[in-house]
Amino acid sequence: MSASRAVLIAAMASGQGKTTVTAALARSLARAGQRVRVFKCGPDFIDPMLLELACGAPVESLDLWMVGIDECRRRLADAAHTADAVLVEGVMGLYDGTPSAADLARAFGIPVLAVIDASAMAQTMGAVACGLRDYGPVQLAGVIANRIAGSGHAHMVAQSLRGIALIGALPGQAVTLPERHLGLALPHELPELDALFDQMADALELDHAAWQSLPFFDAPAPMPSPGLPPLLGGRTVAIARDAAFAFLYPANLDTLRALGAQLVFFSPLADEQVPEAADAVYLPGGYPELHAQVLAGAQRWRASIVACCAARLPIVAECGGMMVLADELTDPDGVRWPMAGLLPGVVRMQSRLAGIGPQALATPAGSLRGHTFHYSHLETPLAPALHTVRHPSGDAGEAVYRAGSLTASYFHAYFASNPEAAACLFMRGAAQPAGDCVETVQLRVK
The missing domain is CATH 3.40.50.300 (P-loop containing nucleotide triphosphate hydrolases)
Incomplete structure (x- = not known):
């Protein structure tokens, strides 16, 4: 004990x-x-x-x-x-x-x-x-x-x-x-x-x-962490991290490191571009709606994420990370701000909760577990590539959009639930095209 x-x-x-x-x-x-x-x-x-x-x-x-x-x-x-x-x-x-x-x-x-x-x-x-x-x-x-x-x-x-x-x-x-x-x-x-x-x-x-007077906890003996294969060995994953992109499980970072990835961080709010060393990009959730004006003016950041998509670097965008890739983001005051434009459509904030609860994402390496919790809605003509599955009902959950090398959803993945599945998201060719991201980017730049 x-x-x-x-x-x-x-x-x-x-x-x-x-x-x-x-x-x-x-x-x-x-x-x-x-x-x-x-x-x-x-x-x-x-x-x-x-x-x-x-x-x-x-x-x-x-x-x-x-x-x-x-x-x-x-x-x-x-x-x-x-x-x-x-x-x-x-x-x-x-x-x-x-x-x-x-x-x-x-x-x-x-x-x-x-x-x-x-x-x-x-x-x-x-x-x-x-x-x-x-x-x-x-x-x-x-x-x-x-x-x-x-x-x-x-x-x-x-x-x-x-x-x-x-x-x-x-x-x-x-x-x-x-x-x-x-x-x-x-x-x-x-x-x-x-x-x-x-x-x-x-x-x-x-x-x-x-x-x-409370009794001591009858805890099991300490156990070592299981080792993981270096599926992301030699790869650098660039991760957005600032006040707008703060919703990130520490276990996700630990899992990426355990898979062999080197992690570098950048701040879209500070108009920092995606680091040139990046082999993949991770845009976690957060509060982009509270910083929409600053993000709209972050030209270097927006140009760099467009370039990453054009170069077909894997991009994983969760919730707030997906919101900043739409054409526009409507903030809580109803003001519309231009975003990166990698996903066609508009994100609108609403007063009612739009999604909540545990869900799972099917991948070639098995199910990746996580959850959803958001107050915004993405209006897009892009058809979902698939949907997550709600737990425990088994009903369809959040839409998952794939365009070229981009995977975007309101779903927050917990990488440690299936590290091999998480690794798949950051490998080239992991996202199944649902429209040509490169052509979309070129049209929007024009």
Whole structure:
């Protein structure tokens, strides 16, 4: 058994304060001298960025379907044998999704720490806590009551829990993390973020005795990472990375390196061209709609990606990366901005969620798993080459467009789910032509 305590921090629904509580708890424990590792359950880009700053260590994803049970086990084992506390932030409600956060907790024997918004209830908190525990059931380590009004309110909540430990409380007036349409704000948008985490840790009324009474996590023995064939050996993959292209799984970079690729980064927002050494280009997702005016004026970047397509370099464009390759991008204010023009059509932002959930992409090397989450829509005359498959329904998911050497979709791939399939995307000839990209580029330049 490891000398680490582990909890899965979950709630009855989104919006209960899981990320705020996880960040506050991580910072509180770290300031007390504990080594803290944090994981995020399910597909997510923004929460891990924030939680990494809160705990001071990399934050990886855990998901039984997308990441796989063996890799989840390896990551948990490594963390449990090197840290004093392992925190896993859940996704949506405790039992939402297939697989759910509860499934992950049961698979590895991780007790659940329930975050419950107490702002509009008192004694009913006990019913919610018991329901979360018994429905699955799950092993419930205790409760953290969020948005508590005061000591009297906290006492009523504690009395209602019927023996379930109230491990902590966060006052309703405590600082919270600002949000926008794709989730929480990004770290670079919050210059006082480090001080914010300290304020959150100060506000968290943690029962240290209750925390110390939690049993140590029965973690499996550490396991080595499996080796990969050097399918991308000798190849350089250029990756867009800046405030507009920030949605990138660290595991994707690790997988590309493990496949033998050399990675170079560039910033379209800074009007940097694709590096000349590139053998392939990766345009991950992000917030291009918030930077549309700057991207529209980035002439060197736009000319370089057009040249890459003309030279038939493999280009993989995910979500925001695909949006900047359309003819136009309509920003949240309704202003239309010219983009690179490699995909015919217009991207329009909308107030309703346009796509969400786990999906898989079929490739010659097998299925590549990932997810989708977007508020925009691409209106294009280009016919999809294929569609992803939704999990677990098996229904058709996101359109995948292929034009020459370009593969573009709203689908975010998790490369570690099938490294060989990921490698195929970055090899010449991987994309099946759905129209001649070179001729399209030449026509648009004229």
